Amino acid sequence: MHHPSEKDYIHQLSIDCVILGYQDRQLKVLVPKLDFRGDFWALPSGFILQEESIDEAARRILEERTGIRDIYLDQFRAFGPTDRTNRAFLERMMRLNEEKFGEELFNRKEFDWITRRFISIGYYALVDMNKVVPRKNDIDESIAWYNIRNLPPMIMDHNEIVGKALETLRLNLDEKLIGFNLLPETFTMREVQELYEAIFDKPFARNNFQKKILDLNVLERLEKKFTGAANKAPYLYRLAR
Amino acid sequence: MHHPSEKDYIHQLSIDCVILGYQDRQLKVLVPKLDFRGDFWALPSGFILQEESIDEAARRILEERTGIRDIYLDQFRAFGPTDRTNRAFLERMMRLNEEKFGEELFNRKEFDWITRRFISIGYYALVDMNKVVPRKNDIDESIAWYNIRNLPPMIMDHNEIVGKALETLRLNLDEKLIGFNLLPETFTMREVQELYEAIFDKPFARNNFQKKILDLNVLERLEKKFTGAANKAPYLYRLAR
Numbered sequence: 008m009h010h011p012s013e014k015d016y017i018h019q020l021s022i023d024c025v026i027l028g029y030q031d032r033q034l035k036v037l038v039p040k041l042d043f044r045g046d047f048w049a050l051p052s053g054f055i056l057q058e059e060s061i062d063e064a065a066r067r068i069l070e071e072r073t074g075i076r077d078i079y080l081d082q083f084r085a086f087g088p089t090d091r092t093n094r095a096f097l098e099r100m101m102r103l104n105e106e107k108f109g110e111e112l113f114n115r116k117e118f119d120w121i122t123r124r125f126i127s128i129g130y131y132a133l134v135d136m137n138k139v140v141p142r143k144n145d146i147d148e149s150i151a152w153y154n155i156r157n158l159p160p161m162i163m164d165h166n167e168i169v170g171k172a173l174e175t176l177r178l179n180l181d182e183k184l185i186g187f188n189l190l191p192e193t194f195t196m197r198e199v200q201e202l203y204e205a206i207f208d209k210p211f212a213r214n215n216f217q218k219k220i221l222d223l224n225v226l227e228r229l230e231k232k233f234t235g236a237a238n239k240a241p242y243l244y245r246l247a248r
Numbered sequence: 249m250h251h252p253s254e255k256d257y258i259h260q261l262s263i264d265c266v267i268l269g270y271q272d273r274q275l276k277v278l279v280p281k282l283d284f285r286g287d288f289w290a291l292p293s294g295f296i297l298q299e300e301s302i303d304e305a306a307r308r309i310l311e312e313r314t315g316i317r318d319i320y321l322d323q324f325r326a327f328g329p330t331d332r333t334n335r336a337f338l339e340r341m342m343r344l345n346e347e348k349f350g351e352e353l354f355n356r357k358e359f360d361w362i363t364r365r366f367i368s369i370g371y372y373a374l375v376d377m378n379k380v381v382p383r384k385n386d387i388d389e390s391i392a393w394y395n396i397r398n399l400p401p402m403i404m405d406h407n408e409i410v411g412k413a414l415e416t417l418r419l420n421l422d423e424k425l426i427g428f429n430l431l432p433e434t435f436t437m438r439e440v441q442e443l444y445e446a447i448f449d450k451p452f453a454r455n456n457f458q459k460k461i462l463d464l465n466v467l468e469r470l471e472k473k474f475t476g477a478a479n480k481a482p483y484l485y486r487l488a489r
Contacts, residue, residue, distance in 0.1 A: 087302030
């Protein structure tokens with residue numbers, strides 16, 4: 008495989024991916040931990056090749072860093088303060104892992120372009136955690152799902168990037184119906200409510216909530232869920248095609 | 249003034265501004281027309297200086313290209329296909345305006361970096377057309393408000409960028425209450441409905457619409473509007489602080 012070099016990339020522009028899942032009534036974020044001393048967690052990230060669109064770059068980076076492919080990724084925001092650089096993080100990582108880097112990397116030309124100020128475009132996706140199997144990259148010690156309210160401290164502004172992804176999710180939940188990507192194919196109204204409560208981090212009143220969701224006019228009611236107690240069994244729903 | 253040169257800018261990344269206004273029940277877009285033969289309309293656009301954040305760049309570019317300042321600009325999307333370049337537009341403009349450019353510009357080093365593929369971050373703002381006075385730049389023949397449904401053909405993907413801004417506006421209208429930026433300080437419910445109808449390009453049923461807006465719980469009802477016919481006069485509203 009051709010290994011891309013400095014001139015193959017667009018400089019000063021990167022992509023960060025926020026992959027959201029849902030389990031045990033908790034919203035989760037997929038975060039790799041780098042295989043270096045110093046506890047470095049970082050969102051799946053990378054630079055954009057000259058020969059690929061930004062959407063193609065997001066999909067390639069996500070697959071390289073997590074093994075996940077064929078999911079719908081959407082942009083949510085670009086992050087661009089003047090002091091946005093990974094120089095501090097990379098220097099600390101190299102200092103703590105000298106046996107892997109040696110002195111020479113500090114002087115390599117490659118180090119220059121990747122440590123300049125860069126703007127990052129955030130992409131996010133919502134996935135059914137039962138359907139994707141994250142696979143760690145060679146540069147990672149581990150890859151795992153973390154509760155969004157208890158994330159490890161990530162490099163640079165990556166924790167803030169997750170916060171903005173969550174804001175976008177809340178804003179677009181009803182309009183774009185993306186929340187249902189986090190649920191299995193059929194679900195009860197109570198499961199929808201629990202999902203919304205996890206996303207908004209607050210309780211909703213049951214009757215109002217149910218009315219609001221049904222008023223979206225996007226759910227198809229199926230048979231009752233089998234629970235043994237017929238008259239109290241809740242209905243199952245699914246997203247109408 | 250120091251004139252910025254190639255190395256002062258982030259390469260392959262630009263900003264485009266979509267400035268929306270509202271008048272005569274029509275949604276409008278502010279578009280400068282370049283002062284060159286060939287009818288070139290282009291959104292207010294520019295590159296980002298190394299020393300400014302992307303938000304600062306958006307405000308500077310907007311002011312330089314339109315004279316408008318102190319308005320709230322928000323990002324909505326980055327545009328990044330691989331073939332996104334202004335080479336075709338610039339070559340055509342130079343061919344049609346040889347007396348201004350001469351042969352030499354085609355060979356200037358400056359021409360190289362500005363004609364490479366570049367990604368653009370779209371910013372948009374909603375302004376009260378009674379409060380802003382656009383001022384054309386020296387490079388423009390004119391600057392004017394165009395009905396969003398009857399825009400001139402702009403360079404590159406600028407018409408598509410306006411389309412995405414409109415999508416974002418529709419998506420965020422209720423949540424972010426940004427639509428009220430387009431209305432005067434006090435307004436009738438009918439005026440709100442006309443604004444929504446202009447934005448969504450479709451009629452709304454009066455009673456449902458009124459209920460939906462009042463349910464947002466953000467309007468303060470004031471005295472009735474003076475029309476001469478007291479009992480039919482509509483109430484005035486304003487956005488609650």
